[in-house]
Amino acid sequence: MEFNFSRKGERKISKFIAQGLLFDYVEGKLDPERKKSVEEAIKDSAPLQNEVLRLREGLKNTESLAMASVSTELLRKVTISSSYFYSLRENLNIDKWSPALKLGIEGSVIALGIAVMAIIIPWNSILDINLGPNQVVLSEITKNTEKHETQEPATGQKESLTYPDDQNLQKNTDKNASVTTTTLQQVVVNTQAPVEGPKEMAKVVPPAPQKPAPVAEASKPVAVQERLSTPGSSEKRMGFLYRGTIYVTNLKATTPKLVEKVQELGGRKAGQVELGWFKGDSSYFHFTMPDGKYSELESFFGTYGTLNIQRESHERVMPEGIRRIIITVYEKK
């Protein structure tokens, strides 16, 4: 069965249809009849001719583009560049970050690295830096090794050397000279008596104000001379003694606390009596402690009252870093 497409048997197409078939026409995919129809439409239409020209130029351009290729190096790169780091970098779009942000992050990373190095690396051992007292006091040794009152006494002289620091009063102050003299006299006397224990020592407890005796003055130069007669004493290095007083309320309750604190700070008794030894309305603290803890001791005592401390020269020399302290705590009236 044949179809009559037109009166004359022609298969003419409109320009619109022709335009739609131009691509097939350029590629040569139209049947002969259709091709002829399109050619006739093109012949009479400048836009269609222009369109054909553009299609042909476009095809020619793509033909040359099809010759492009990639190197084997690139192919290898895209094959193996699926690592986590690369993906992370691509996802973060680091290239799009502002320079200030990149600089800030780099600085933070560097600072963090330096901080970690400063914390982890043991700089103390590397640079041999002594950042604190690392000395341990095993024993206290007085440098005066000669046989005089400054030595730790035999039993017969316990009382006199229990408070050897009391003898320093004679050397230091004028006001206390008489008192010291009296005390010294007592010490001299007691050395001849047998030792009876701490009660005996009460007689020579730290100096209390007393009227000087005329006899004492006569004995003073003797006692002093005895001390000063020590050969080579002037050539010896002098130590220091820290003597102080404090007035507190409720002495009996406060003294144990002070004892505990002194012990906590590393203080140890320097005489025969225990820390906080009571006598009447006072308690007596004679101890040694590290220099570094002294300020803490001061502040702790200061919470209970006003601590008045003076440094006095003394023949007894303490090891370096250790100081000897005598504090008398009185009941506040």
Next chain:
Amino acid sequence: MKAVDFKSIAMFFFFALLDEKKAIGATSKAIKEFRKLHAKKPEIPVNIHIIQASLKIWSKHHVDFYKGRQNLSFSSEWILPQGFDLNPWKEFQKNAPEVELIAVIWSKILKISEKEIAIAQNLSEGTLRYRIGKGLALLGSAVISPGENSKETGTQKSRGLGVVR
């Protein structure tokens, strides 16, 4: 996977993005995506999976395409014919609708059959050929009269996806 398939993906992103760095990154992602697709359904022809994987990655980069960003340094990794003028293609890439650009690249540059392209994009062959024809005409305009093409096709690009048939 054969080397020629890698080349197709690499060339697609090169011509589509005209950014070498992005093209390399997109290519590696598309390869990973292809491996996933092909591992699931190995019976489907390789070219179809190539196109599908590439288009999936392209959807993440098409924003740059619309912004017209191009970054070409013509490094030795990309081998172009000597004396070849890329300017008409640059203009075409900047002005062409996305669908026409993709169609021209796959069919006329990478020489993949229109049937496989249509299957991969879930289109009819007629629609695909229409897009190819429009794209080629646009490219031809860029070749014949460079610069004038931007006025003619500016409205086409502003529609987003261009004329959809």
